Amino acid sequence: MPTIEIEEKVFEIDGNGFLTKPEIWDGEVARLIAKYDGINELTDQHWAVINIIRNNYEEKGMAPMIRQICKGTGLKLRQIYELFPLGPARGACRVAGLPKPDGCV
Amino acid sequence: MTWYSWLAIASLAICLAGCIYHLIRLIKLGKPKDYSRKSGSPGSGIIYSFTGAMNPVNKESAYLNLPTYIAGVIYHMGTFLAIILFFVFFFTTTLNKMITLPLVLFLFLSAIFGTGILFKRVTDKKLKQLSNPDDYISNMLVTGFQAATGIVLLIPDASYPVYMVIASLLLLYLPVGKLKHAIYFFAARYHIGYFYGWRNVWPAAKHSR
Amino acid sequence: MEKTDDIKIKRGLDVLNSHKDSKLISHLNSCVHCGLCAKTCLYYLTTKDERFIPARKVELVSSIYRRYFTFTGRTFPGLVKARELDDKTVEEMVDLLYGACVMCGRCVQHCSIGVDIEYVVRKGREMLAEMGYVPGSLQSTVKAALETGNNMGISYEDFVDTVEWMEEELQDECNDTEARIPLNEHGKNVLYTLNPREPKFFPLSISAMAKVFYAAKESWTLSTNMYDVTNYAYFSSHPGEAKKIAQRMYDEMHKMKAKRLVLGECGHGVRSNRWEASNYIEKEFPFEAITSVELMAEYIRDGRIKPDKERIKDTVTLHDPCNLTRGSGVIKEQRYILKNCVNDLVEMTPHGTDNFCCGGGGGQLAMSEYNDRRLKIAELKIGQIRKTGAVIVATPCHNCIDQLIQINVTYNLNVQIKTLAEIVADSLPV
Numbered sequence: 001m002p003t004i005e006i007e008e009k010v011f012e013i014d015g016n017g018f019l020t021k022p023e024i025w026d027g028e029v030a031r032l033i034a035k036y037d038g039i040n041e042l043t044d045q046h047w048a049v050i051n052i053i054r055n056n057y058e059e060k061g062m063a064p065m066i067r068q069i070c071k072g073t074g075l076k077l078r079q080i081y082e083l084f085p086l087g088p089a090r091g092a093c094r095v096a097g098l099p100k101p102d103g104c105v
Numbered sequence: 106m107t108w109y110s111w112l113a114i115a116s117l118a119i120c121l122a123g124c125i126y127h128l129i130r131l132i133k134l135g136k137p138k139d140y141s142r143k144s145g146s147p148g149s150g151i152i153y154s155f156t157g158a159m160n161p162v163n164k165e166s167a168y169l170n171l172p173t174y175i176a177g178v179i180y181h182m183g184t185f186l187a188i189i190l191f192f193v194f195f196f197t198t199t200l201n202k203m204i205t206l207p208l209v210l211f212l213f214l215s216a217i218f219g220t221g222i223l224f225k226r227v228t229d230k231k232l233k234q235l236s237n238p239d240d241y242i243s244n245m246l247v248t249g250f251q252a253a254t255g256i257v258l259l260i261p262d263a264s265y266p267v268y269m270v271i272a273s274l275l276l277l278y279l280p281v282g283k284l285k286h287a288i289y290f291f292a293a294r295y296h297i298g299y300f301y302g303w304r305n306v307w308p309a310a311k312h313s314r
Numbered sequence: 315m316e317k318t319d320d321i322k323i324k325r326g327l328d329v330l331n332s333h334k335d336s337k338l339i340s341h342l343n344s345c346v347h348c349g350l351c352a353k354t355c356l357y358y359l360t361t362k363d364e365r366f367i368p369a370r371k372v373e374l375v376s377s378i379y380r381r382y383f384t385f386t387g388r389t390f391p392g393l394v395k396a397r398e399l400d401d402k403t404v405e406e407m408v409d410l411l412y413g414a415c416v417m418c419g420r421c422v423q424h425c426s427i428g429v430d431i432e433y434v435v436r437k438g439r440e441m442l443a444e445m446g447y448v449p450g451s452l453q454s455t456v457k458a459a460l461e462t463g464n465n466m467g468i469s470y471e472d473f474v475d476t477v478e479w480m481e482e483e484l485q486d487e488c489n490d491t492e493a494r495i496p497l498n499e500h501g502k503n504v505l506y507t508l509n510p511r512e513p514k515f516f517p518l519s520i521s522a523m524a525k526v527f528y529a530a531k532e533s534w535t536l537s538t539n540m541y542d543v544t545n546y547a548y549f550s551s552h553p554g555e556a557k558k559i560a561q562r563m564y565d566e567m568h569k570m571k572a573k574r575l576v577l578g579e580c581g582h583g584v585r586s587n588r589w590e591a592s593n594y595i596e597k598e599f600p601f602e603a604i605t606s607v608e609l610m611a612e613y614i615r616d617g618r619i620k621p622d623k624e625r626i627k628d629t630v631t632l633h634d635p636c637n638l639t640r641g642s643g644v645i646k647e648q649r650y651i652l653k654n655c656v657n658d659l660v661e662m663t664p665h666g667t668d669n670f671c672c673g674g675g676g677g678q679l680a681m682s683e684y685n686d687r688r689l690k691i692a693e694l695k696i697g698q699i700r701k702t703g704a705v706i707v708a709t710p711c712h713n714c715i716d717q718l719i720q721i722n723v724t725y726n727l728n729v730q731i732k733t734l735a736e737i738v739a740d741s742l743p744v
Contacts, residue, residue, distance in 0.1 A: 015681075016682040016685045017685070066515045067475055067517070086719065086723050087719050089511075089514075090716075090719075101466060101514075102454050102466055103455050103466045103509075103680065104465075104509055104511045104712050104716050105514075105679075127343075131336045134335050137334070137337050139592075140592035140593050140598050141599075142599060142602070144643055158423075164424055164426070165423075166351060166353070166425065167350075170353070177348070177426070229349070231364040232347070235364075235367065237393070286346050289339075289344035290428070292339075293427055293429050293430070294428035296336075296340050296341065300430065300433075301640075304642055304643045
């Protein structure tokens with residue numbers, strides 16, 4: 001099982017860098033993964049996105065539609081792409097500690 | 106007739122039978138049935154497959170590896186020449202001196218390139234890993250056959266029996282080893298020509314490169 | 315890895331022993347091990363790892379073929395390095411055929427013999443799929459498509475909600491409350507298809523294409539039942555599963571009574587629906603299947619849309635999806651579109667039928683198992699893009715786009731990445 005080490009903390013990840021044990025996720029883990037992706041500070045807007053993704057995952061077991069993220073946060077699409085340069089899946093869902101969504105992402 | 110003539114004729118018969126077996130199997134299995142709506146011409150694709158696609162200008166494996174490519178081309182020309190001479194020798198082994206010398210020179214040159222290719226196969230790490238005994242045997246048989254053909258042209262009487270034995274070995278091995286690419290090369294090129302022609306990828310000249 | 319058994323081995327070998335025509339034996343018997351394909355392959359070029367040479371992948375499959383189905387291989391296996399289909403072979407096959415091939419077909423164009431290397435790799439994958447060895451992450455994408463009708467498991471409600479949202483965006487953009495994204499309308503000229511990642515995460519390409527349809531006054535529709543243009547079973551190479559997905563699209567076309575099936579910007583989706591699908595289901599399509607790239611080129615040629623290239627002044631380069639160029643012969647159309655829609659188009663070297671894959675092809679993007687390799691082989695594409703000096707990279711393939719988005723960040727490339735529909739929509743005066 002591959003692992004990733006950020007600031008001396010080690011996480012088990014899949015080959016794509018998504019957590020293999022989403023249950024170990026917490027705010028600190030999110031901060032560390034974001035930092036690894038070059039997002040040095042998680043703003044309130046970042047957190048609004050992360051929380052919606054995380055809640056949807058805990059309720060339905062999958063990532064929400066980008067539509068729900070926009071609706072729930074009141075952010076524009078473009079803003080979300082700017083907040084997470086790797087995109088909603090490889091960027092935001094990964095920071096939110098989800099396993100990798102299926103398909104072309 | 107001498108024993109080595111009988112041997113060579115028998116080997117030739119077996120070789121032809123083997124080749125015909127491969128050929129009949131290919132023809133029996135037939136060409137592919139493609140249910141998709143074609144957008145190009147399989148015929149033009151097949152023609153391009155044997156012409157433009159073989160042009161070293163279009164073929165990266167050729168222009169990035171020119172020395173090997175040239176050695177390969179000459180080696181194959183040497184083989185075709187030696188095969189033609191094999192049939193000529195059934196009638197005579199003494200040719201006009203004017204043509205003997207250039208033929209001998211070409212055959213020796215080609216055999217040297219063949220040896221060079223074999224040398225590369227043994228020394229180049231990636232080629233060595235890719236190779237099997239069949240590759241070495243096939244090369245040695247063909248290279249030996251070319252060199253022997255050259256020697257027959259120089260000293261026919263002394264070398265002809267040995268030459269005929271080498272030729273027989275080559276003929277017997279051809280249908281079972283990698284030398285059968287003499288047949289399958291055409292089949293493979295036909296199939297990719299058909300495939301790319303059907304989909305309008307080939308001939309490539311239609312598209313800006 | 316799960317161990318092999320007699321049933322699995324028989325299933326694998328059956329793939330090599332069932333012949334519809336002479337194609338398979340032609341390609342399995344013709345490689346001469348010249349090794350000249352090495353430098354055509356982006357895995358070898360970026361890693362210099364000899365295992366990744368295309369001929370080695372062909373050799374894996376053909377050595378098994380020799381062992382069981384040729385006189386020489388059965389009698390003298392050592393002579394031709396004929397291999398048993400055992401655990402070790404299977405493990406190597408999974409690693410090389412699934413994990414180290416983007417099925418871009420570049421080596422095929424340049425093979426000195428003419429071996430269809432990509433086809434042999436697909437046959438090898440087919441053996442593994444029949445034996446049950448498809449990498450988990452790839453199989454779960456196929457499973458999602460089979461079970462939910464799209465490879466991301468998007469629900470009907472979520473899909474409709476997103477399309478309605480994009481319809482509002484379209485109406486704003488066109489300043490026309492009559493501008494629409496029609497759903498489930500029968501008897502239209504065009505049934506349009508999407509990559510599920512569009513509704514799920516990147517929906518702007520939907521409203522962009524809707525704007526193009528609006529401008530061209532096209533009669534078109536989306537189907538909520540079957541809009542997924544992908545067929546991941548093409549990558550896993552499981553013929554039965556690929557057939558089910560292909561059949562579904564065929565049935566939907568009949569149900570919707572549309573004239574043209576228009577395949578969205580998805581390389582393997584185009585390839586699997588335009589070409590492989592008819593062969594999976596062994597039926598000729600009674601309708602036309604074309605790519606949205608060809609359709610947009612047609613609109614421009616017929617004067618149905620009038621792009622203004624002054625609207626896009628930035629330097630643009632084009633990334634050719636392998637499945638569009640070498641896989642489908644769609645080569646000129648994307649260039650024709652860009653020449654009409656942007657001011658400054660710079661080609662990569664090489665391009666067209668000689669292009670390099672972005673690194674995400676062959677199902678690599680879906681497979682987490684080989685992530686590091688996928689990012690490594692992208693070096694070539696990064697170098698190609700840098701040399702063009704382009705600000706925008708346009709590519710008609712969502713799979714390529716996702717790989718490009720990731721390597722754009724990984725390699726600090728700082729370019730914008732767009733679909734062709736987005737470029738065309740941007741160039742259309744409102």
